[in-house]
Amino acid sequence: MPSEDTLPADSAAAPAAAGAAMHRPPAIAIGWTLLTIALTAFLLLPVLWLAAMAFKPDDVMFARPTQWTFLPTLDHFDYVISSGFLGHLFTSVVLGLVSTILVVLIGTPAAYAFARFELRGREDLFLFILGTRMAPPICLVIPLYLIFIRIDLLDTFLGLTLAYMTFNLSFYIWVLRSFCRDLPVQLEEAAMVEGWSRFQVFVRVVLPLLRPGIVSTATLCFIFSWNEFLFAFMLGGQAVKTLPVAIPLLITAQGVRWGEMAVVGMVALLPVLLAVFFLQKHIVRGLTMGAVKG
Amino acid sequence: MTGAAVRAGQPTGGGADRLAIVPAGLPSGRRWSDSAFYPYALVLPALVVLVLVSLVPFCYAVWLSVHSVEFGQVGDFNGWDNFAKVLANDRFWNSLRVAAIFMLIAVPLEFVLGLAGALVLNQRVWGRSLWLPLLFIPSMMAPIVVGLLWKIMLAGSWGLLSVNVIERFGWLDGTSVFASSDHALIALALVDVWQWTPFMMLAFFAGRQALPESPYRAAAVDGANGFQTFFHLTLPLMTPLLVVIGMLRFIDAFKIFDSIFILTAGGPGVSTESPSVLAYKMTFEQWRIGESAALAVMVWVAFFVLCSVFYHLARKRLNAF
Numbered sequence: 001m002p003s004e005d006t007l008p009a010d011s012a013a014a015p016a017a018a019g020a021a022m023h024r025p026p027a028i029a030i031g032w033t034l035l036t037i038a039l040t041a042f043l044l045l046p047v048l049w050l051a052a053m054a055f056k057p058d059d060v061m062f063a064r065p066t067q068w069t070f071l072p073t074l075d076h077f078d079y080v081i082s083s084g085f086l087g088h089l090f091t092s093v094v095l096g097l098v099s100t101i102l103v104v105l106i107g108t109p110a111a112y113a114f115a116r117f118e119l120r121g122r123e124d125l126f127l128f129i130l131g132t133r134m135a136p137p138i139c140l141v142i143p144l145y146l147i148f149i150r151i152d153l154l155d156t157f158l159g160l161t162l163a164y165m166t167f168n169l170s171f172y173i174w175v176l177r178s179f180c181r182d183l184p185v186q187l188e189e190a191a192m193v194e195g196w197s198r199f200q201v202f203v204r205v206v207l208p209l210l211r212p213g214i215v216s217t218a219t220l221c222f223i224f225s226w227n228e229f230l231f232a233f234m235l236g237g238q239a240v241k242t243l244p245v246a247i248p249l250l251i252t253a254q255g256v257r258w259g260e261m262a263v264v265g266m267v268a269l270l271p272v273l274l275a276v277f278f279l280q281k282h283i284v285r286g287l288t289m290g291a292v293k294g
Numbered sequence: 295m296t297g298a299a300v301r302a303g304q305p306t307g308g309g310a311d312r313l314a315i316v317p318a319g320l321p322s323g324r325r326w327s328d329s330a331f332y333p334y335a336l337v338l339p340a341l342v343v344l345v346l347v348s349l350v351p352f353c354y355a356v357w358l359s360v361h362s363v364e365f366g367q368v369g370d371f372n373g374w375d376n377f378a379k380v381l382a383n384d385r386f387w388n389s390l391r392v393a394a395i396f397m398l399i400a401v402p403l404e405f406v407l408g409l410a411g412a413l414v415l416n417q418r419v420w421g422r423s424l425w426l427p428l429l430f431i432p433s434m435m436a437p438i439v440v441g442l443l444w445k446i447m448l449a450g451s452w453g454l455l456s457v458n459v460i461e462r463f464g465w466l467d468g469t470s471v472f473a474s475s476d477h478a479l480i481a482l483a484l485v486d487v488w489q490w491t492p493f494m495m496l497a498f499f500a501g502r503q504a505l506p507e508s509p510y511r512a513a514a515v516d517g518a519n520g521f522q523t524f525f526h527l528t529l530p531l532m533t534p535l536l537v538v539i540g541m542l543r544f545i546d547a548f549k550i551f552d553s554i555f556i557l558t559a560g561g562p563g564v565s566t567e568s569p570s571v572l573a574y575k576m577t578f579e580q581w582r583i584g585e586s587a588a589l590a591v592m593v594w595v596a597f598f599v600l601c602s603v604f605y606h607l608a609r610k611r612l613n614a615f
Contacts, residue, residue: 032417039411040425043492046443047431049454053446062452110340117333125341126609131601132348136549138570139590139597142577143351143358166347173340199327202336227436229552234578244438248556258446265439269431276430280423283430284500287493291538291614292500 053262076259092242099164100222107172115180133170137230155237163231168221178290179213216282223275243268358587376588388564389572397547399483408494415499433493441556444485472558475565501535534612541604
């Protein structure tokens with residue numbers, strides 16, 4: 001969303017730039033397009049290989065030289081399902097949804113307040129929130145593990161949900177704040193002149209305008225909890241196992257179950273594939289903590 | 295000129311975009327949301343949660359770090375003992391060296407390749423909206439799946455890359471790169487490069503697209519060539535963005551845990567033992583709680599200093615947030 005100081009320049013430049021590009025011979029465009037396709041394909045080759053692994057019979061998997069064609073098998077899926085995988089999937093989905101919904105409920109008003117009001121100690125609070133987001137997970141896991149033992153939160157759903165707040169709530173507040181600042185304050189002022197209270201303005205004016213920002217930031221939060229490993233591994237224990245935790249468990253004493261790991265890996269990848277097409281440039285904004293508007 | 299142009303899209307943090315605490319002169323009545331406490335009420339739940347899950351654990355870690363802890367029982371206050379033990383531990387210094395090598399290989403490579411890739415994307419490419427989302431996949435994947443991916447690609451004796459590239463050129467024979475103490479760390483850094491270069495491409499591309507077009511037209515009129523335009527226009531205009539993204543990547547790379555955990559678990563020996571992996575082993579394998587708390591506190595404080603430098607640089611000097 002461009003602001004006042006770029007809008008005139010960009011909108012004036014856009015047709016001119018498009019016009020300039022038109023004059024270039026199409027051969028150059030074809031060249032750059034092919035280069036982009038080649039680059040993308042090269043970068044994603046390992047992902048495709050992982051997908052193939054999920055359907056590959058064991059003897060083909062370990063063949064030397066590499067065997068490129070094979071008869072797909074569902075053996076790995078059978079093993080994965082019989083080893084309680086659906087339970088892990090369910091845990092991952094529920095944990096992701098519950099923690100994301102909590103983050104949205106708690107974080108949205110906070111992000112709005114940070115964007116719009118002169119709070120005392122605002123800068124220090126920002127730094128605290130950013131610091132919480134950036135802190136290495138291991139630094140949090142060690143004390144949280146010991147605290148959770150004391151208060152019986154270890155290996156519980158509630159404990160893990162709380163732990164996920166460290167990175168997700170701080171992330172959500174920080175990024176949604178930048179979406180709030182994109183909204184023109186005049187709308188809210190106009191509504192207040194009409195006699196609406198500030199709370200009514202927040203609920204009836206701000207929230208509807210903020211919906212795209214809320215949805216995309218919340219989706220990123222879901223992906224972060226979906227992907228999270230260390231917290232789930234240490235604080236979830238035997239009771240609450242998510243998909244990422246299920247992957248190293250397939251490195252067993254009897255050997256590594258590669259095909260099964262590939263199956264779990266691909267399932268863990270599915271929501272990410274949906275999210276990249278759905279979110280697109282919001283990902284840049286999210287992962288740069290709002291520094292790039294995209 | 296530089297700063298002003300790239301600030302693009304951020305209203306400067308001034309009074310203009312803020313609502314008054316109490317809307318003076320508006321028909322206010324006696325509603326609760328008109329009180330001066332309203333903004334604080336909005337942030338309160340979030341702050342309570344963040345204090346509980348972040349500040350309390352930090353204070354607990356500080357408390358543990360100055361006590362002797364035996365078999366999970368917190369013993370006597372012992373001052374700086376735990377810190378002294380960590381600082382005297384070779385593995386601590388080794389872990390810092392591992393982190394430094396990892397960051398110095400991975401981040402500059404991601405930077406240069408990302409910038410080059412962004413310039414490719416910025417050309418006339420057809421169907422961009424089709425390719426761009428695909429490039430997000432590596433950075434959005436679970437790090438543990440990224441680790442799994444490369445465990446498979448580089449598995450000794452049958453991994454796709456091991457067999458067809460590494461063995462063919464005779465770099466290593468029959469073993470995985472991750473089993474070689476000379477190469478494991480470099481391989482881990484390259485895995486990170488694979489994961490984050492596409493994202494850097496997209497971030498730099500988004501930044502490049504946000505630049506105003508007029509200086510480029512002026513440069514074209516003045517007859518500047520591609521190199522001149524890049525070094526005298528694109529690079530200076532994008533500096534704030536490059537600094538912010540670079541620092542975020544450095545911070546992230548220092549924290550690396552998941553992919554090391556699944557690929558090498560810190561080995562062979564201690565050749566890939568990053569500070570996070572060391573702290574993990576100290577705590578959950580050796581149960582030296584006091585020392586690992588001291589280590590965690592040191593890393594935490596270092597991070598906080600780094601973060602506040604980053605915050606002041608990004609927010610105050612470059613106006614990025």
